[in-house]
Amino acid sequence: MTLAANAVDSLADLRVDGARLWQSLMDLARIGATDKGGVCRLALTDLDRQGRDLFSDWARQAGCELRVDAIGNIFARRPGRNNALPAVMTGSHIDTQPTGGKFDGNYGVLAGLEVLRTLNDAGVQTEAPLELVVWTNEEGSRFVPVMMGSGVYAGAFTLDHALGQRDRDGVSVRDALAAIGYAGAAAVPPLARDGVGAYFEAHIEQGPVLEAADTVIGVVTAALGQRWYDVVLTGVEAHAGPTPMPLRRDALLAASDLVRAVNDIALAHAPNARGTVGWMDVFPNSRNVIPGRVSLSVDLRAADDATLSAMDVALRAAVDAAARRGGVSAHVEQVVYFAPQPFAQALVQAVRDGARDLSLSAMEVVSGAGHDAVYMARVAPAAMIFVPCKDGISHNEIEDARPDHLEAGCNVLLRAMLAQAGVAA
Amino acid sequence: MTLAANAVDSLADLRVDGARLWQSLMDLARIGATDKGGVCRLALTDLDRQGRDLFSDWARQAGCELRVDAIGNIFARRPGRNNALPAVMTGSHIDTQPTGGKFDGNYGVLAGLEVLRTLNDAGVQTEAPLELVVWTNEEGSRFVPVMMGSGVYAGAFTLDHALGQRDRDGVSVRDALAAIGYAGAAAVPPLARDGVGAYFEAHIEQGPVLEAADTVIGVVTAALGQRWYDVVLTGVEAHAGPTPMPLRRDALLAASDLVRAVNDIALAHAPNARGTVGWMDVFPNSRNVIPGRVSLSVDLRAADDATLSAMDVALRAAVDAAARRGGVSAHVEQVVYFAPQPFAQALVQAVRDGARDLSLSAMEVVSGAGHDAVYMARVAPAAMIFVPCKDGISHNEIEDARPDHLEAGCNVLLRAMLAQAGVAA
Numbered sequence: 084m085t086l087a088a089n090a091v092d093s094l095a096d097l098r099v100d101g102a103r104l105w106q107s108l109m110d111l112a113r114i115g116a117t118d119k120g121g122v123c124r125l126a127l128t129d130l131d132r133q134g135r136d137l138f139s140d141w142a143r144q145a146g147c148e149l150r151v152d153a154i155g156n157i158f159a160r161r162p163g164r165n166n167a168l169p170a171v172m173t174g175s176h177i178d179t180q181p182t183g184g185k186f187d188g189n190y191g192v193l194a195g196l197e198v199l200r201t202l203n204d205a206g207v208q209t210e211a212p213l214e215l216v217v218w219t220n221e222e223g224s225r226f227v228p229v230m231m232g233s234g235v236y237a238g239a240f241t242l243d244h245a246l247g248q249r250d251r252d253g254v255s256v257r258d259a260l261a262a263i264g265y266a267g268a269a270a271v272p273p274l275a276r277d278g279v280g281a282y283f284e285a286h287i288e289q290g291p292v293l294e295a296a297d298t299v300i301g302v303v304t305a306a307l308g309q310r311w312y313d314v315v316l317t318g319v320e321a322h323a324g325p326t327p328m329p330l331r332r333d334a335l336l337a338a339s340d341l342v343r344a345v346n347d348i349a350l351a352h353a354p355n356a357r358g359t360v361g362w363m364d365v366f367p368n369s370r371n372v373i374p375g376r377v378s379l380s381v382d383l384r385a386a387d388d389a390t391l392s393a394m395d396v397a398l399r400a401a402v403d404a405a406a407r408r409g410g411v412s413a414h415v416e417q418v419v420y421f422a423p424q425p426f427a428q429a430l431v432q433a434v435r436d437g438a439r440d441l442s443l444s445a446m447e448v449v450s451g452a453g454h455d456a457v458y459m460a461r462v463a464p465a466a467m468i469f470v471p472c473k474d475g476i477s478h479n480e481i482e483d484a485r486p487d488h489l490e491a492g493c494n495v496l497l498r499a500m501l502a503q504a505g506v507a508a
Numbered sequence: 509m510t511l512a513a514n515a516v517d518s519l520a521d522l523r524v525d526g527a528r529l530w531q532s533l534m535d536l537a538r539i540g541a542t543d544k545g546g547v548c549r550l551a552l553t554d555l556d557r558q559g560r561d562l563f564s565d566w567a568r569q570a571g572c573e574l575r576v577d578a579i580g581n582i583f584a585r586r587p588g589r590n591n592a593l594p595a596v597m598t599g600s601h602i603d604t605q606p607t608g609g610k611f612d613g614n615y616g617v618l619a620g621l622e623v624l625r626t627l628n629d630a631g632v633q634t635e636a637p638l639e640l641v642v643w644t645n646e647e648g649s650r651f652v653p654v655m656m657g658s659g660v661y662a663g664a665f666t667l668d669h670a671l672g673q674r675d676r677d678g679v680s681v682r683d684a685l686a687a688i689g690y691a692g693a694a695a696v697p698p699l700a701r702d703g704v705g706a707y708f709e710a711h712i713e714q715g716p717v718l719e720a721a722d723t724v725i726g727v728v729t730a731a732l733g734q735r736w737y738d739v740v741l742t743g744v745e746a747h748a749g750p751t752p753m754p755l756r757r758d759a760l761l762a763a764s765d766l767v768r769a770v771n772d773i774a775l776a777h778a779p780n781a782r783g784t785v786g787w788m789d790v791f792p793n794s795r796n797v798i799p800g801r802v803s804l805s806v807d808l809r810a811a812d813d814a815t816l817s818a819m820d821v822a823l824r825a826a827v828d829a830a831a832r833r834g835g836v837s838a839h840v841e842q843v844v845y846f847a848p849q850p851f852a853q854a855l856v857q858a859v860r861d862g863a864r865d866l867s868l869s870a871m872e873v874v875s876g877a878g879h880d881a882v883y884m885a886r887v888a889p890a891a892m893i894f895v896p897c898k899d900g901i902s903h904n905e906i907e908d909a910r911p912d913h914l915e916a917g918c919n920v921l922l923r924a925m926l927a928q929a930g931v932a933a
């Protein structure tokens with residue numbers, strides 16, 4: 084690879100076309116565009132088909148060979164000089180939330196496309212083949228589970244399980260895929276897992292960290308593990324007037340203590356831990372009745388399993404303490420577990436190097452949300468590149484990102500992919 | 509009155525018939541009886557008419573003259589020897605909550621009836637006339653405002669306002685009264701306010717204090733004043749995963765601090781102050797989204813206005829503190845104010861004396877809830893007698909009370925009324 088590395092060095096001045104990338108983002112965003120400037124392009128709808136068709140046209144025009152697997156993932160291949168080498172893959176998704184934006188997912192796909200176009204324009208042949216992938220139904224808005232396409236690919240759940248899922252109208256994934264013409268024939272993926280030598284995914288951060296730090300490139304070291312819980316606190320509902328304070332068993336008071344405790348648990352494991360109560364149901368929820376029952380969700384996240392386990396222990400102690408103090412009973416049930424997922428050190432370094440070579444400001448960050456890259460990291464070396472989004476807002480029609488940041492992230496992707504794939508001398 | 513007082517003393521052994529009182533409670537409870545042992549007899553429904561008809565029959569059989577006013581209050585008069593004297597009045601209501609019990613309101617009416625029956629059986633003529641009243645729509649379940657009949661009588665709002673109120677089906681109080689045949693002709697009440705010399709109301713406590721203290725008679729000294737508030741806390745909704753703790757503006761976290769603070773404010777003004785957050789709405793109320801907006805109710809109660817005002821000041825400071833700590837904005841609006849209502853000292857003493865004369869355990873309590881007596885106290889001397897209810901539970905089909913307690917409260921009512929009305933020698 085020395086020869087190839089030298090060849091990569093010779094391309095040190097190669098840059099993507101930021102204006103072309105932006106134009107492609109805007110063109111794709113027209114499909115399912117909303118009045119408020121966002122995009123509604125739910126997985127496996129006709130709008131999704133239109134988006135897939137546009138991507139497929141672009142990928143073919145870029146010289147790619149396209150294959151679709153049985154869950155509708157689209158693989159666009161740009162051959163290398165030595166196609167026996169594992170592919171260097173990049174991609175993301177083009178389905179959106181119902182009130183989604185132009186960049187979430189779409190940026191990762193079109194940044195990958197821009198890398199291929201740039202290589203074409205410069206006449207660069209890579210040693211290893213490149214693969215640009217569009218994963219099916221990352222968002223999970225219409226069909227659960229989320230990250231469906233990458234989850235099937237990585238073996239997180241079975242193809243049959245995914246195909247059998249239904250939307251609220253009773254339509255199955257299987258039928259929806261067939262209806263839009265993206266049900267690939269082969270149950271066996273067109274690209275074997277061990278055919279992937281590296282997976283990169285560029286994405287808007289969907290959080291406020293980079294913007295707050297005035298930094299362009301997020302070098303994503305890991306995806307946070309998650310434990311989700313249902314908690315029910317049961318006291319006694321009673322009239323707010325006739326019931327003196329010492330005789331109360333107020334479930335909302337106990338719940339409030341728990342909300343504060345969840346926050347404190349996350350702060351105790353700063354900077355990467357998270358603790359959130361996002362959902363709460365108060366019964367009977369009447370102005371002058373002391374709440375007799377409160378149900379609430381707890382979402383704990385951390386970058387490593389030891390921390391996540393310590394937070395679990397602390398949470399259960401906090402529930403007990405809040406219940407005891409409030410004279411209520413408590414039930415805690417863990418309902419979701421995602422293991423923390425470190426990214427591949429060599430690929431993380433490639434991202435770091437790319438930012439350094441381009442003199443871009445960069446910092447290590449963790450991914451708090453799920454991404455297709457998190458499933459891919461289970462079966463192949465993987466890493467992510469984050470760029471800032473305005474006010475950290477995503478999953479919202481006002482989601483926005485700066486063209487120069489998107490271009491910068493795409494250049495880092497180019498460098499990282501070239502470094503992995505090598506360049507034919 | 510010395511002569512009359514002596515005559516009252518001569519009736520020291522007079523007792524009500526507890527079994528007859530219980531039987532009347534059970535008979536009335538058949539009208540609107542629910543499968544779970546409660547009563548659903550909403551104001552101005554045909555079931556309410558059946559209850560009113562049964563009461564009216566009983567009152568006539570007890571020798572009373574009945575009049576109905578324009579808001580449907582029923583006045584049953586037992587003449588005294590000197591009918592120029594102001595009447596000694598007792599009563600309550602017979603409408604119930606949708607899932608109400610057998611005792612709330614009904615006890616006060618039928619305890620009054622039992623007093624009259626007892627006097628009849630013993631051939632006792634009082635000096636002053638007695639009045640037994642059934643107030644219209646105390647519960648407010650079908651028509652607001654609550655305590656409608658006593659409110660009109662006491663001038664808390666106008667007759668026209670009350671008659672114009674409509675239920676969810678658009679039926680007005682005016683039409684509902686006419687439909688059940690209880691729309692009195694005269695806009696002027698059949699009994700002028702200054703014709704009421706004393707008003708007593710017996711009631712189940714609807715709270716846990718007497719039961720916890722193993723005490724039979726609650727000598728009610730005052731009704732708590734109330735301030736109700738709407739509070740809105742506005743932060744920023746954001747993804748639970750990608751948003752580090754220090755960058756959050758979590759409205760639910762601020763709300764939780766406020767719930768604890770409301771509790772502390774009430775505890776700081778023990779034993780009679782109350783502070784309750786009974787209602788809370790979390791937006792967007794999604795498991796993995798940091799809440800961006802929380803609306804909640806605050807209900808503060810105290811026995812005197814100085815305390816209530818101090819609690820108001822403390823609440824506003826607590827809202828500011830919670831908002832500042834959480835980095836959210838806050839809006840507070842007072843939506844309801846009821847002034848604290850002390851009861852008439854002489855009548856409270858009459859209740860205290862009655863319990864003492866009967867060797868019943870007794871303690872001073874406050875009424876945390878609203879009652880018809882609270883409006884009556886604005887226009888006439890008034891007092892209340894509480895008896896325990898099981899587990900402090902009311903407004904519930906499992907509401908329960910002990911026959912011996914109900915009998916004891918009725919005997920106290922008898923003594924107190926006799927002491928006020930005097931007995932013809």
